[in-house]
Amino acid sequence: MAKFLMLSTLGPDGAERLRRDPSRLKAVNAEVESMGVRVLEQFALLGPYDVCNILEAPDVETVAKVALALGARGTVKTLTMPAIPIDDFIGGLRELD
Secondary structure (H helix, E strand, C coil): CEEEEEEEEECHHHHHHHHHCCCHHHHHHHHHHHCCCEEEEEEECCCCCCEEEEEEECCHHHHHHHHHHHHCCCCEEEEEEEECCHHHHHHHHHCCC
16 A cells, blocks of 8 residues: 655635534544545644645555545645655665666
8 A cells, every 4th residue: 555645734614614623634534534545644733734644545546536525625725745665765766776
């Protein structure tokens, strides 16, 4: 399974909804997991992004589906990146020689 980092920025409606119902975060996690993506870790952030999720998914298409479904609500914008385990990355660099 591949890992991904998803950074999320809440829009005004999303921030208000979360303020009224903080448990909404857990409900969204359950929705994400029902689409085939596992939430490994989740962090609240300060700065330009509000939430960081470490995700595990079978492929990039599945994560793209989740990102589109979340963004279509209009309450959040996401930036999603593949996360390559550092040992795999180093091994790939060694293959360049």
